[in-house]
Amino acid sequence: MTIAEPSWVSTIDADKLLENKKAAIYPKGLPVLLIKQGGRIHAISNKCAHMACPLAGGVLEDCIIRCPCHNWGFDIKTGEFLDAKEIKIQVYQTKLLEGKIYVKI
Numbered sequence: 001m002t003i004a005e006p007s008w009v010s011t012i013d014a015d016k017l018l019e020n021k022k023a024a025i026y027p028k029g030l031p032v033l034l035i036k037q038g039g040r041i042h043a044i045s046n047k048c049a050h051m052a053c054p055l056a057g058g059v060l061e062d063c064i065i066r067c068p069c070h071n072w073g074f075d076i077k078t079g080e081f082l083d084a085k086e087i088k089i090q091v092y093q094t095k096l097l098e099g100k101i102y103v104k105i
């Protein structure tokens with residue numbers, strides 16, 4: 001089995017994602033959460049590293065998202081779990097092109 005190289009995938013319209021808001025998307029069928037903060041668009045896994053709860057239902061405070069299930073906090077820039085940085089959720093690169101948000105996945 002070969003693993004495909006990451007490629008840019010077109011997702012939602014950039015103007016659909018408002019500041020301090022989240023959007024759950026499924027590029028290549030994977031659960032990804034887009035978050036806009038400080039004018040930047042972040043893309044992280046939408047599966048908590050603890051027991052895979054969707055982070056889309058979590059609370060966002062600055063650069064930290066808290067899982068709705070057991071309150072684990074992750075840095076949305078690095079994916080690091082706050083209490084043990086060796087535990088991470090996947091983060092993905094994003095870019096804007098012709099009004100669309102692209103995720104490298």
Ligand code: FES
Pocket residue numbers: 048049050051052053067068069070071072
């Ligand atoms: S599943 Fe996220 S903190 Fe437990």
